[in-house]
Amino acid sequence: MKPLFILLMxxxxxxxxxxxxxxxxxxxxxxxxxxxxMHITRNVYFISGLAADERxxxxxxxxxxxxxxxxKWIDPLKHEDLESYCHRLAAQIDTTAPFVLVGMxxxxxxxxxxxxxxxxxxxxxxxxxxxxxxxxxxxxxxDLLHLHKLVPGFIYKNFYPAAHWFFxxxxxxxxxxxxxxxxxxxxxxxxxxxxQVVGWRNEFIPKNIxxxxxxxxxxxxxxxxxxxxxxxxxxxxxxxxxxxxxSPVLATQLAKVKWQEAPVTN
Numbered sequence: 001m002k003p004l005f006i007l008l009m010x011x012x013x014x015x016x017x018x019x020x021x022x023x024x025x026x027x028x029x030x031x032x033x034x035x036x037x038m039h040i041t042r043n044v045y046f047i048s049g050l051a052a053d054e055r056x057x058x059x060x061x062x063x064x065x066x067x068x069x070x071x072k073w074i075d076p077l078k079h080e081d082l083e084s085y086c087h088r089l090a091a092q093i094d095t096t097a098p099f100v101l102v103g104m105x106x107x108x109x110x111x112x113x114x115x116x117x118x119x120x121x122x123x124x125x126x127x128x129x130x131x132x133x134x135x136x137x138x139x140x141x142x143d144l145l146h147l148h149k150l151v152p153g154f155i156y157k158n159f160y161p162a163a164h165w166f167f168x169x170x171x172x173x174x175x176x177x178x179x180x181x182x183x184x185x186x187x188x189x190x191x192x193x194x195x196q197v198v199g200w201r202n203e204f205i206p207k208n209i210x211x212x213x214x215x216x217x218x219x220x221x222x223x224x225x226x227x228x229x230x231x232x233x234x235x236x237x238x239x240x241x242x243x244x245x246x247s248p249v250l251a252t253q254l255a256k257v258k259w260q261e262a263p264v265t266n
Contacts, residue, residue, distance in 0.1 A: 042121075042259045043099040045092075047071045047107030049127070049236075050193045051185030055177060056104055059243030062251050069093075071107075073185075076192045082200070086113040093118065098259045102250070103128055104239050105219065106197055115206040119263040122208045124253060126239050126246065127217055130205050134224045135198070143198040166218055168235020177240070207266055210253055212246060214238045 044066045048056045054070035062068070071092050076085050089110065093099065101120045103111030108128025115123050129135065135143075142148050163169070169178045182190070213220065213227035214234020222230055229249050234242050 042254075042257070043067050043069060043094060043097055044254065045069045045071055045099055045101050047101065047103040047110055048073075049105035049107055050197065051190045052104075052181045053184070055180075056237070056240050057243075059240055060250065061243070061247045062254070066254060073189055075186055075189050080192075082110075082113055082196045083116075085196075086110055087117070090114055090118060095119070098257075098263070100124065100254060100257060102126065105236065106193055109197065109200055109202070112202060112204065112206060112209070115208075115266065116204060119265065120208065121257045121259060121261075121263050122210060122253070123206050124250065125209065125211045125213075126250075127213060127220065127234075127236050128211070129220050129225055130209055130211065131203050132200050133203075134220055134226075135200065136221055136224065139198050148194050148198055167237050168216060168218060168241070169237055170235075171241070174237060174241060178237075204266070208263070212249055214242070 042065070044062075046054065046057050046068065048054060048070070051073065053073075057070070069092075071089060074085075074089060093114070095118060098121050100122045101111040101114060101118075102124045103109070104126045105128050108125035108130075111123050111125065111128075112130055114120075163178050163182060164175050167178055169175045211225055211227045212229045212231065213222045213225045214231045214236070215222055216233050216235045217238075219236045231238055231242055231245055231249075234245075239246055
């Protein structure tokens with residue numbers, strides 16, 4: 001078990017990316033922006049992180065003019081690739097009315113894949129990446145050497161300390177939430193999702209994309225993400241822990257969406 005424990009701890013240490021760069025012009029430190037009032041309800045579909053659920057978004061506060069939906073993860077079929085999986089997942093999205101996709105972490109990667117055949121008014125990523133270039137050198141090495149396949153699925157579901165550190169879960173409530181996600185997720189979905197993350201080959205960037213990332217994200221270091229907005233000290237779970245800062249950023253961006261116009265085609 002000692003070599004396995006060392007391997008698991010290695011999974012939790014991202015490669016150093018050097019000195020911290022200056023925060024970009026889009027940076028938000030404290031939230032407090034007035035959101036334009038809207039009178040037309042529009043559909044916003046939230047896609048949670050790897051094997052997680054809608055509880056990640058429970059602290060967000062958005063205008064009631066938006067109709068919020070939460071896409072539910074489904075178990076992958078045997079040997080199913082991400083493209084086929086996303087086509088099945090898309091059955092939960094009503095494309096007869098204008099809609100926006102909001103994806104967190106792996107959910108953001110899935111939102112990009114959905115953008116290839118759906119036509120959302122906009123795709124918003126939180127704590128996520130748009131292409132394979134956003135993956136850290138560490139995750140690319142894990143993929144190259146297939147290190148993630150050396151770890152049994154039951155270990156992924158039960159190795160909480162590493163998950164807490166990796167996802168920046170600091171408070172008792174956050175740690176409890178992460179543990180609940182891992183316990184609730186099926187082993188099949190969890191193992192498959194990790195494989196899809198490290199092995200993602202996407203180079204397609206949707207024209208209507210908007211990215212919100214955190215300066216302290218350990219999963220997807222922000223300097224690789226080309227974020228439109230960078231949240232100071234935002235970790236990977238910042239959509240939950242810093243919802244007060246992200247809510248106005250998200251609501252402001254949704255207010256800019258041209259809901260009654262044809263969506264931007266890729």
